[in-house]
Amino acid sequence: MNRTPALASTALAFAFGATAAGAEGTITFTSFGGAFQDAQRAALLEPTAEAMGITILEDTLTGIAEVRAQVLAGAVTWDIVDLGLADCAAAQEEGILEPLDFDIISVEGFDEAAYSSHWAGIIYFSTVLAYDNDLFGDSPPQSWADFWDVENFPGARSLRNVPVGTLEIALLADGVAPDEIYPLDLDRAFAKMEEIRDHIDVWWTSGAQSAQLIADGEVDMLSIWNGRLDAVVDDGINAGYTYNEGIAALDCLAIPRGAPNKDLAMEALAMMLAPEQQANMPQYINYGPTTSLAFDLGIITDEQVAISPSAPDNLAVQVITDADWWAENRQAVQSRWDEFITR
Amino acid sequence: MTAASDPALQTGDNAAALRADELRERATLLGMSVPALLIVGVIVFIPVGWLFWLSFTDGDQLSLTHYRRIADITHARIFWQTFEISALVTVLALLLGYPLAYLMSQLSPRWAGICLIFVLVPFWTSLLVRTYAWMVLLQRRGLVNQTLMDLGIIDMPLRLVYNYTGTVIGMLHIMLPFMILPLYAALRTVDMNYMRAAANLGASPLRAFWTVFFPLSMPGVIAGSLLVFILSLGFYVTPALLGGGRVMMVSMKIQQDAGLYFDWGAASALGVALLVITLGIFWVLSRFMRIERLYGGR
Numbered sequence: 001m002n003r004t005p006a007l008a009s010t011a012l013a014f015a016f017g018a019t020a021a022g023a024e025g026t027i028t029f030t031s032f033g034g035a036f037q038d039a040q041r042a043a044l045l046e047p048t049a050e051a052m053g054i055t056i057l058e059d060t061l062t063g064i065a066e067v068r069a070q071v072l073a074g075a076v077t078w079d080i081v082d083l084g085l086a087d088c089a090a091a092q093e094e095g096i097l098e099p100l101d102f103d104i105i106s107v108e109g110f111d112e113a114a115y116s117s118h119w120a121g122i123i124y125f126s127t128v129l130a131y132d133n134d135l136f137g138d139s140p141p142q143s144w145a146d147f148w149d150v151e152n153f154p155g156a157r158s159l160r161n162v163p164v165g166t167l168e169i170a171l172l173a174d175g176v177a178p179d180e181i182y183p184l185d186l187d188r189a190f191a192k193m194e195e196i197r198d199h200i201d202v203w204w205t206s207g208a209q210s211a212q213l214i215a216d217g218e219v220d221m222l223s224i225w226n227g228r229l230d231a232v233v234d235d236g237i238n239a240g241y242t243y244n245e246g247i248a249a250l251d252c253l254a255i256p257r258g259a260p261n262k263d264l265a266m267e268a269l270a271m272m273l274a275p276e277q278q279a280n281m282p283q284y285i286n287y288g289p290t291t292s293l294a295f296d297l298g299i300i301t302d303e304q305v306a307i308s309p310s311a312p313d314n315l316a317v318q319v320i321t322d323a324d325w326w327a328e329n330r331q332a333v334q335s336r337w338d339e340f341i342t343r
Numbered sequence: 344m345t346a347a348s349d350p351a352l353q354t355g356d357n358a359a360a361l362r363a364d365e366l367r368e369r370a371t372l373l374g375m376s377v378p379a380l381l382i383v384g385v386i387v388f389i390p391v392g393w394l395f396w397l398s399f400t401d402g403d404q405l406s407l408t409h410y411r412r413i414a415d416i417t418h419a420r421i422f423w424q425t426f427e428i429s430a431l432v433t434v435l436a437l438l439l440g441y442p443l444a445y446l447m448s449q450l451s452p453r454w455a456g457i458c459l460i461f462v463l464v465p466f467w468t469s470l471l472v473r474t475y476a477w478m479v480l481l482q483r484r485g486l487v488n489q490t491l492m493d494l495g496i497i498d499m500p501l502r503l504v505y506n507y508t509g510t511v512i513g514m515l516h517i518m519l520p521f522m523i524l525p526l527y528a529a530l531r532t533v534d535m536n537y538m539r540a541a542a543n544l545g546a547s548p549l550r551a552f553w554t555v556f557f558p559l560s561m562p563g564v565i566a567g568s569l570l571v572f573i574l575s576l577g578f579y580v581t582p583a584l585l586g587g588g589r590v591m592m593v594s595m596k597i598q599q600d601a602g603l604y605f606d607w608g609a610a611s612a613l614g615v616a617l618l619v620i621t622l623g624i625f626w627v628l629s630r631f632m633r634i635e636r637l638y639g640g641r
Contacts, residue, residue, distance in 0.1 A: 218505075
């Protein structure tokens with residue numbers, strides 16, 4: 001289908017913040033459910049549906065496998081999917097996504113690592129170093145080198161049971177500069193992992209588990225997603241964290257190949273990625289916009305900026321995960337990780 | 344009234360009617376089992392056969408790529424750990440379950456029934472709930488460690504969960520009813536007159552137990568052990584939650600491979616390998632034990 005004047009006028013109407021009734025129709029948006037999808041609904045889906053005069057149905061998924069299954073079976077029911085960073089890059093490489101139309105989608109203010117030909121980042125989250133404030137008081141661990149320092153920072157520890165993110169952490173602990181992390185020096189990273197393995201009490205696998213570990217006092221310090229730690233702190237747990245040497249990662253939005261309403265989805269995607277809508281996100285959940293322009297609109301409060309994983313000051317001290325590197329090396333690294341973890 | 348007792352029924356017409364009746368009854372029975380057969384055929388055999396096929400293909404051509412990939416030290420460790428944990432859980436379940444099943448078989452039906460309820464209530468509780476319950480009990484500041492420390496038995500919390508120990512404890516708890524129920528069924532049928540006869544002939548109670556009662560209870564021991572062992576091989580949730588990342592069983596690797604690699608073949612290969620190794624173990628066991636007794640064979 002060609003882009004018709006009606007679609008162009010919708011984009012125009014959006015640019016002026018008006019409510020336009022352009023293309024009518026329905027698309028299906030699929031994400032990870034829970035508090036995250038609730039926030040996406042309020043921040044992105046409802047404004048987009050209203051502006052475009054369309055209905056946005058929702059579904060949930062757990063990752064790339066379901067998207068792959070739909071595309072390979074030729075029975076795609078989803079128009080827009082939310083995927084983790086490594087899945088986005090893998091899906092692009094496998095050819096199960098539609099190419100994005102950058103004539104309608106603007107990526108102004110995006111970091112180069114935050115979009116690609118077939119996907120665009122929608123939120124930043126960060127894997128941060130968090131710790132029990134009751135135990136460490138005024139001198140908590142502030143870097144991964146501190147985390148590895150079991151003499152001066154005794155306590156139970158936990159890291160995530162995946163190579164993505166964790167190997168970056170090992171290299172940072174070993175003194176590699178944040179801008180020299182990629183391509184990963186695997187020998188060095190695994191050698192550093194050997195040093196800490198006997199001091200890791202739990203290798204966590206799910207976000208909920210990591211939150212439980214710090215909330216129950218099962219561990220005293222761990223790597224954890226910033227949003228999970230915020231939720232723990234909101235529940236009254238005395239825990240703290242630092243963005244220093246955090247590993248910033250993205251969730252992306254993409255259109256599965258053969259999506260039933262591809263053109264409408266492309267347009268809706270353009271709206272969701274625009275700074276005006278992304279700026280809504282922090283008031284519902286503490287994930288960061290992927291375009292720095294979102295911080296210039298005055299929608300995000302100073303308090304939210306201070307704790308946002310993608311606020312310029314916070315992003316500056318973090319490493320942004322290189323999705324392309326991981327897409328190319330994921331399988332080989334995973335085998336090596338399995339060998340390490342099962343030893 | 345039988346056909347033989349009534350000459351009128353032996354005429355050709357009646358015999359034909361009887362045969363027709365019988366055929367109708369068979370057809371009805373067959374008809375009633377068709378849905379079940381269809382479900383088993385469509386939902387079990389076709390997909391499993393398809394996965395089996397996939398494990399030998401790469402893209403469109405026949406290939407052993409997936410099998411070559413799992414022939415490494417990591418997979419060997421995962422398979423070994425899976426069988427080791429399953430065997431350990433089976434042995435522990437037998438050691439814990441046998442005395443209880445024995446006790447129940449000796450109690451009056453009323454008390455045996457009460458005991459049975461205590462076995463069944465956890466059995467009816469969700470596996471996930473019980474797994475999380477163990478997490479709460481066994482963790483660093485959990486009930487067990489807290490109690491032991493309050494009593495002054497230990498100074499430092501024990502590492503009871505997020506490792507091998509926690510996995511075995513959790514699986515053992517979930518598997519116990521699967522051991523106790525077949526054991527109890529078998530032990531109940533053992534005729535205690537044999538034991539009296541043995542005592543009468545001068546056997547000590549212990550000797551009578553080992554030479555008379557225990558061999559007679561073997562069908563229950565084998566049934567329970569096999570059930571627990573097989574179910575343990577496929578465990579996913581409990582080792583994933585209580586293993587703390589250190590324990591990796593085949594089912595967890597299958598899940599990982601299905602997501603990590605581009606097609607189902609990688610995961611299918613693991614499933615097929617697990618099936619073949621399990622059948623191999625059975626074959627070896629069947630040389631020593633009469634496993635076929637379980638299916639009602641002689």
